[in-house]
Amino acid sequence: MKIAAGIVTYNPxxxxxxxxxxxxxxxxxxxxxxxxxxxxxxxWLEKLANIExxxxxxxxxxxxxxxxxNQILECSGKLGCEWTLTLxxxxxxxxxxxxxxxxxxxxxxxxxxxxxxxxRTMDVxxxxxxxxxxxxxxxxAITSGTLMKNQVWIxxxxxxxxxxxxxxxxxxxxxxxxVQYKILRVNTVHLxxxxxxxxxxxxxxxxxxxxxxxxxxGRRFRELRYTTNHSAERLYYVTRNQYYYMEQxxxxxxxxxxxxxxxxxxxxxxxxxxxxxxxxxxxxxxIRDGKNMSENQG
Numbered sequence: 001m002k003i004a005a006g007i008v009t010y011n012p013x014x015x016x017x018x019x020x021x022x023x024x025x026x027x028x029x030x031x032x033x034x035x036x037x038x039x040x041x042x043x044w045l046e047k048l049a050n051i052e053x054x055x056x057x058x059x060x061x062x063x064x065x066x067x068x069x070n071q072i073l074e075c076s077g078k079l080g081c082e083w084t085l086t087l088x089x090x091x092x093x094x095x096x097x098x099x100x101x102x103x104x105x106x107x108x109x110x111x112x113x114x115x116x117x118x119x120r121t122m123d124v125x126x127x128x129x130x131x132x133x134x135x136x137x138x139x140x141a142i143t144s145g146t147l148m149k150n151q152v153w154i155x156x157x158x159x160x161x162x163x164x165x166x167x168x169x170x171x172x173x174x175x176x177x178x179v180q181y182k183i184l185r186v187n188t189v190h191l192x193x194x195x196x197x198x199x200x201x202x203x204x205x206x207x208x209x210x211x212x213x214x215x216x217x218g219r220r221f222r223e224l225r226y227t228t229n230h231s232a233e234r235l236y237y238v239t240r241n242q243y244y245y246m247e248q249x250x251x252x253x254x255x256x257x258x259x260x261x262x263x264x265x266x267x268x269x270x271x272x273x274x275x276x277x278x279x280x281x282x283x284x285x286x287i288r289d290g291k292n293m294s295e296n297q298g
Contacts, residue, residue, distance in 0.1 A: 001105060003098060003147070004030040004081040006072030008065055011038045012089040020092050021048070027098035028085060030055060032075050034068040037061050055079070064164035069143060073153045081150065088144040091193050100189050101147045104135065111152040111181035112173070114141035115189040119198070131187050138185045140173040145191035152181055162293070166234070167241035174249040197229040201272050227268055232278040235269070236286045243290025248297065 005028040007020065025031055033048065034057045035041050041058070048054050057071050069086060076084040083105060085098060094115075101113045116131065146169075156175040159168055173183060204225040211218035230238065242262055246255050266283055270276050 001083065001102065002029045002079075002081040003083045003085060003102075004028055004032055004072075004076040004079055005085040005087060006032040006034065006069070006076065007087045007089055008034050008036065008068040008072070009038055009041075009089045010036040010062060012044075014044050016090045016092070017044070020087060020089065023093045023095065024085070024087065024097075025053075027093070027095075029053065030076070030079050030081060032057065032072050032079075032084075034071050035059065036063055036068055064161065064168075065143075066159040066161045066163050066165070066168040069168070070158045070161065073148065073150060073158065077150045077154075083147050083149055084153075085145075085147050086143045088193065091144040091191055093145060093191060094189060097145070097189055097191075098147070100186060104184055104186065105147070105149075107182075107184060109180060109182045110184045111149045111176050112141060112183045113147040114138070114183060114185045115145040115191040116185065116187055117142060117145070117193050118190050119193055134188055135184055135186045138183050139177065140170050141183055141185065142193070143169040143172075144193055145189075152176070155179070156181075163241050163244070164237060166237045167245045171241075171245055171248070174245070174252055177252055178249075198226045199229060201225050201227060201268070224264070224268055227272050229273055232275055232282040235279050236282040236289075239283050239286025240290040240293065243287060244293045244297075247291075247294035 005024045007017070009017065021031065030053050031051075032055045033045075035045065036059050045056055045058070049056055055075055057075065059068070059071075072086065073084055085093075085101075087093065097115070104110060104113050156172070156179065160171050163171060176183065201224065204221045208218050208221035208225055211221060239262075242258070246253065246258055269279055273279065
């Protein structure tokens with residue numbers, strides 16, 4: 001069973017990227033790198049171009065994460081691989097990740113095999129599920145550290161390229177769910193990941209401790225104790241794609257809960273982050289464009 005790995009790059013931290021490549025190179029048959037028009041890319045791509053098992057795809061412009069992922073999966077299939085491990089440029093895989101994943105690839109209707117995500121900045125562990133068993137099924141997962149079945153990617157129509165960035169992964173997960181494919185998380189495999197330029201909101205950390213014994217209140221404050229500090233442009237895509245996602249998959253998700261979480265998140269960002277006016281404008285534009293995208297779907 002041949003497995004490829006794919007990394008999407010856009011102005012990467014070269015040291016972290018090299019660490020990522022070194023960690024995954026000997027675990028797979030091929031490594032595919034799609035670069036979305038990075039600045040000074042020749043300085044580091046040239047070294048990789050001479051490695052036999054590495055394929056490099058260079059886009060002339062930033063075509064977004066969804067298009068780049070589709071390019072990786074398409075290339076993987078052409079190289080004769082049946083599964084593809086997708087990675088962010090700054091996520092470093094454990095030494096035995098693919099070896100462990102291989103134990104699960106023949107499980108019925110499994111289209112994605114994913115790790116437990118640990119955020120290196122926010123000291124947060126993904127709690128989607130129980131983490132009590134060696135493996136369990138989950139509804140959604142991010143693409144970094146995910147092993148995807150190439151044939152299923154073809155069946156569901158790949159990643160939705162108009163999303164560009166953000167919710168590309170959750171959108172794909174819902175495509176799988178609609179046709180009864182499964183996402184299996186291996187709880188013995190942990191992946192270090194980094195979401196935005198996160199900072200701690202110490203007030204919420206304190207309140208989380210104060211209300212520790214009052215579980216719902218304390219949990220809510222603990223969930224809010226970090227904010228990602230995304231740019232206004234990135235916040236636009238997050239907001240726009242959230243609205244598109246909610247409309248497309250309202251049969252499969254709790255829309256009221258998601259809207260409530262979004263609004264709380266906006267309040268936190270507009271109080272505790274910088275460039276508040278630009279971010280408020282980005283949120284408003286994202287709401288409007290997200291609704292238009294949903295209405296014009298198809």
